[in-house]
Amino acid sequence: MYAVTVIPGTADSLRLVDNFPEPSPQEGPVLVETLSAGICGTDREIIDGAFGEAPPGSDTLVLGHESLGRVIEDPTGQLRAGDLIAGIVRHPDPVPCPNCAAREWDMCRNGLYTEHGIKARQGFARERWRTQPEFAVPLAPGLAEVGVLLEPASVVAKGWEHVDRIGARSVWRPRRVLVTGAGPIGLLAALLGQQRGLEVHVLDRAEVGHKPALVDRLGATYHAGPVMALDFEPDIVLECTGAPTVVIDVMDKVGRNGIVCLTGVSTGGRTIEIDAGALNHSLVLENNVVFGSVNANRRHWLQAAEALARADVGWLAGLITRREDLDHYAEAYEGQPDDIKVVLEFPAAR
Ligand code: BGC
Numbered sequence: 086m087y088a089v090t091v092i093p094g095t096a097d098s099l100r101l102v103d104n105f106p107e108p109s110p111q112e113g114p115v116l117v118e119t120l121s122a123g124i125c126g127t128d129r130e131i132i133d134g135a136f137g138e139a140p141p142g143s144d145t146l147v148l149g150h151e152s153l154g155r156v157i158e159d160p161t162g163q164l165r166a167g168d169l170i171a172g173i174v175r176h177p178d179p180v181p182c183p184n185c186a187a188r189e190w191d192m193c194r195n196g197l198y199t200e201h202g203i204k205a206r207q208g209f210a211r212e213r214w215r216t217q218p219e220f221a222v223p224l225a226p227g228l229a230e231v232g233v234l235l236e237p238a239s240v241v242a243k244g245w246e247h248v249d250r251i252g253a254r255s256v257w258r259p260r261r262v263l264v265t266g267a268g269p270i271g272l273l274a275a276l277l278g279q280q281r282g283l284e285v286h287v288l289d290r291a292e293v294g295h296k297p298a299l300v301d302r303l304g305a306t307y308h309a310g311p312v313m314a315l316d317f318e319p320d321i322v323l324e325c326t327g328a329p330t331v332v333i334d335v336m337d338k339v340g341r342n343g344i345v346c347l348t349g350v351s352t353g354g355r356t357i358e359i360d361a362g363a364l365n366h367s368l369v370l371e372n373n374v375v376f377g378s379v380n381a382n383r384r385h386w387l388q389a390a391e392a393l394a395r396a397d398v399g400w401l402a403g404l405i406t407r408r409e410d411l412d413h414y415a416e417a418y419e420g421q422p423d424d425i426k427v428v429l430e431f432p433a434a435r
Pocket of ligand 1: 125127150174175200203236240379380381
């Protein structure tokens with residue numbers, strides 16, 4: 086069968102192979118046919134050789150951690166043939182650490198977790214894959230065109246859940262949220278903020294194009310320009326750029342008792358000058374919390390599936406700005422200036 090593979094650590098080893106072995110029953114009883122795989126910055130880092138790990142005993146990693154598929158069979162009877170599902174990316178470490186033992190693998194303590202298409206577990210960018218029922222998340226049939234957004238939505242659902250939990254440390258009536266970055270993560274973060282009834286502001290570099298239009302259609306306010314030029318102090322910031330100056334500026338900008346959730350995976354290697362003492366001064370005197378958030382457990386995937394089901398499907402479809410078939414797999418992984426989410430479509434989607 087077709088699979089998109091790389092040799093981790095070897096730059097430009099991206100290939101579409103046509104003779105990849107069928108998924109082994111050891112991967113789980115649920116057999117799934119792939120409809121599409123979403124592409125993000127993590128895939129590009131793996132292609133560049135900077136990240137990624139093949140499963141034990143193999144030098145090849147199948148890419149793909151953002152999935153949409155249809156169940157072919159589930160002998161356990163928990164899912165039905167034809168069900169639309171997405172596969173959970175992370176699996177608990179085998180020790181397991183206290184968090185993985187509690188099925189909170191997104192908070193794994195020992196780093197021995199595995200991730201489809203990223204770390205020691207084959208990805209979803211192959212025609213068929215297998216998993217356990219616990220790692221398959223059902224999607225409403227109406228989400229057939231956009232269900233591939235569930236993985237980025239799960240990352241955002243976890244960020245929001247942790248904001249709520251941190252907020253519960255005091256009387257917490259947030260009004261305004263600032264989302265920095267209008268890529269897929271930022272736009273989905275804005276959607277969840279809007280669903281919470283908050284006043285949503287989205288900041289990005291783009292001055293024209295899809296991004297301002299999508300923010301507008303959500304009923305949120307778009308800002309192009311620096312964080313420090315904003316004339317308000319947000320109660321919550323969801324930082325989705327990973328850009329060093331933006332990260333530091335939002336810590337400064339957030340209001341009293343404010344919470345900053347960092348979701349952007351920066352590449353590092355660029356230094357900027359900051360007045361650490363002044364920053365500390367404002368964080369302490371304002372009771373601010375800055376925290377990082379990665380990945381998601383099953384609870385967050387279910388929250389995300391609910392959020393997508395409540396959203397306007399037309400708006401969600403607007404986030405997918407390019408769909409490529411397997412003949413154009415290499416183009417799919419090359420970013421273009423106007424891309425928001427690019428999706429690789431498999432033959433079963435046709
Ligand atoms: C994925 C997460 C994953 C992280 C680190 C991100 O792109 O969305 O699920 O945990 O990469 O590997």
